[in-house]
Amino acid sequence: GENVEQHPSTLSVQEGDSAVIKCTYSDSASNYFPWYKQELGKGPQLIIDIRSNVGEKKDQRIAVTLNKTAKHFSLHITETQPEDSAVYFCAASTNTGNQFYFGTGTSLTVIP
């Protein structure tokens, strides 16, 4: 089955700096990669996603890059703000699969 690894597990950045979270996956059949933000005591919220036919996708301060050959994808947050502080999860899935395989999460702290 799919194995998704996520690094780092914790990340602290100064407000205004950039944050990068990286994930790798093992199943070459995976072709859909969403990123979720989870605040304390709440369910995960989708913040950005990318499909395997695209190498990069950007939405304002958030971007995701995908290297299908190397089987890794990354989340980039620029101009970080305190409200970006949360736990971020990457995930991998296939078109036909119902299951998302989640990374272990990254706790991001943005220091004002």
Added chain:
Amino acid sequence: GAVVSQHPSWVICKSGTSVKIECRSLDFQATTMFWYRQFPKQSLMLMATSNEGSKATYEQGVEKDKFLINHASLTLSTLTVTSAHPEDSSFYICSARDLTGRESYTFGSGTRLTVV
């Protein structure tokens, strides 16, 4: 966008009692819903896949007689934790997929279960 409502958000129960958690898709129909369990500072662990009108599919190691899942309609799935024990205390999250909309799954807001 697709909205998944989960209720209750927090529940405390005594050991030995049962607790029901509801997951509703508010603006779309979901033939399949998923139940996850999350321990503090850990990732989401898929417990079971809930299929409308049929039996749920449980992941390995999840006791189906303890975690009863019912998906009686296209917008509602319930998870009942039977004979709850303190080790069942956790954060339970459901998700569903709106097949007519975005690819991704929408998650409920989660239920914090504390068994005392």
